[in-house]
Amino acid sequence: MRIKQKIVAGIVAASFTSIGLLGAAASPAQAVTASQIHSISSSAKDATANKWTIRNSFFGKDGEDVPLRNGDAYSGYKHIQDKHPIDDTSLIGWIDDTLEDGTYKKQGNKVVARNRTATGQMFRVVFTEREDSESKDGRPVGVITAFLE
Incomplete structure (x- = not known):
């Protein structure tokens, strides 16, 4: 059971890493800053x-x-x-x-x-x-x- 959990956690971590790498490849004009995110979701x-x-x-x-x-x-x-x-x-x-x-x-x-x-x-x-x-x-x-x- 423990091995399955570590495999799932590894897949999730790899997915988030891939998403992060894709975000890093975006040009600065396309990047969303934290301040933009906060102003969008203020409720x-x-x-x-x-x-x-x-x-x-x-x-x-x-x-x-x-x-x-x-x-x-x-x-x-x-x-x-x-x-x-x-x-x-x-x-x-x-x-x-x-x-x-x-x-x-x-x-x-x-x-x-x-x-x-x-x-x-x-x-x-x-x-x-x-x-x-x-x-x-x-x-x-x-x-x-x-x-x-």
């Missing part, structure tokens, strides 16, 4: 939908579905970068390593996974498998926060 409804957009998909030790969503001030990628800024490459790698090799502790409807990074620092990922009807994708809320301790 509260669009902002809520964006909150539930999945940035990355991860799997826990026992096959748990742990998406990293764009989030908001309280959970997900935005929360992580606002409260504990980490460059994306390290963040994604540390989340993946922690979910795969870390120690898990259940706390209510949340799970706290901890793992030591290559530099010896402890990294923590807090996630939930709870679903939220606002997400409309049937997947769990996923990563709440992640940070170096």
Whole structure:
């Protein structure tokens, strides 16, 4: 089961990479900047939908579905970068390593996974498998926060 999940995650990652490469090949006149995107979707409804957009998909030790969503001030990628800024490459790698090799502790409807990074620092990922009807994708809320301790 774990191998199938990694294959699916690899295919998804490759798809996003291909899309990113296609976007990079566009001439500057065709490129869309972040400020243009924000001005197009300024309604509260669009902002809520964006909150539930999945940035990355991860799997826990026992096959748990742990998406990293764009989030908001309280959970997900935005929360992580606002409260504990980490460059994306390290963040994604540390989340993946922690979910795969870390120690898990259940706390209510949340799970706290901890793992030591290559530099010896402890990294923590807090996630939930709870679903939220606002997400409309049937997947769990996923990563709440992640940070170096």
